[in-house]
Amino acid sequence: MHHPAIAPLHTAVVIGGATGIGLAAAKRFVEMGLKVAIVDRRMEELVRAHEALVALAGEEEGRIVAAACDVSDREGLAKTAQHIEATLGPVHVLMNNAGIQPGSSIFGEQSEWDAVLSINLGGVINGTRIFGPAMIAHGQPALIINTGSKQGITTPPGDPAYNVSKAGVKVFTEALQHELRNRADCRVEAALLIPGFVWTDLTRRDRTQKPEGAWTPEETVAFMMDRLEAGDFYILCPDNETTRELDEKRIRWAAEDVASNRPPLSRWEPNWAPRFKSYLDGE
Numbered sequence: 001m002h003h004p005a006i007a008p009l010h011t012a013v014v015i016g017g018a019t020g021i022g023l024a025a026a027k028r029f030v031e032m033g034l035k036v037a038i039v040d041r042r043m044e045e046l047v048r049a050h051e052a053l054v055a056l057a058g059e060e061e062g063r064i065v066a067a068a069c070d071v072s073d074r075e076g077l078a079k080t081a082q083h084i085e086a087t088l089g090p091v092h093v094l095m096n097n098a099g100i101q102p103g104s105s106i107f108g109e110q111s112e113w114d115a116v117l118s119i120n121l122g123g124v125i126n127g128t129r130i131f132g133p134a135m136i137a138h139g140q141p142a143l144i145i146n147t148g149s150k151q152g153i154t155t156p157p158g159d160p161a162y163n164v165s166k167a168g169v170k171v172f173t174e175a176l177q178h179e180l181r182n183r184a185d186c187r188v189e190a191a192l193l194i195p196g197f198v199w200t201d202l203t204r205r206d207r208t209q210k211p212e213g214a215w216t217p218e219e220t221v222a223f224m225m226d227r228l229e230a231g232d233f234y235i236l237c238p239d240n241e242t243t244r245e246l247d248e249k250r251i252r253w254a255a256e257d258v259a260s261n262r263p264p265l266s267r268w269e270p271n272w273a274p275r276f277k278s279y280l281d282g283e
Helices: 020-031 043-063 074-088 110-137 160-181 217-230 244-259 273-280
Strands: 011-015 035-040 064-068 093-096 142-147 188-194 234-236
Touching: 011 020, 011 074, 011 110, 020 035, 020 043, 020 093, 020 217, 035 043, 035 074, 043 064, 064 074, 074 110, 093 110, 110 142, 110 160, 110 188, 142 160, 142 217, 160 188, 217 234, 244 273
Parallel strands: 011 035, 011 093, 035 064, 093 142, 142 188, 188 234
Antiparallel strands: none
């Protein structure tokens, strides 16, 4: 049995829905009979995605909406939310999925930090705060899914702006679920999607073929739906090269840096890296 918010004729909004995991989720929602709105700032991709969803909906094309909007634009997103509700009705599923990863360094370009934080973290906050109150008010089962990242939990060196943004998404979504479950008569829930290695525009870079280790967006969404059905909040996705067991070990090691007052990012610290390897090997 699916999550009660994901039901025929309910409305799903996918922000960052023109490609990748967002588009795969939008397609799945259409196949399940939901009315679907996709929001994205990339016009060409948005047009192609809209066409694909309309074709999937067949004669029920009126239940598909595509809206061009940058999630960092609060006023624009608020107007978009009004348009979607006027067209498709109350929103039952919100997926805050917009994300970019141009690369960053601690003392690198400020524009990279501004862009990543405004979209990856600011977009999740804006989407939740703009759509969430009406989802609470209509009183029906509803669900907010925020797309995080394992990089926001284990924070590997190399792209600090992205890590900070996704760590913020984790903290925000945990606080959101706590807020929702303590509201009297509230029927809205939250979930944190934590993808593994997924073949999308974000990870493709200069590659032309999907690496064997990567999952497809469709596989990721199928896993997400299964775990939502099971009632998970943390939807920790494996892939073809990383098992659940390995993810759990990495997460525990990262948490132990704090609890044991070890050097930060000790997995990559010369004196601690061999100990991490022994830990993985069960020694």
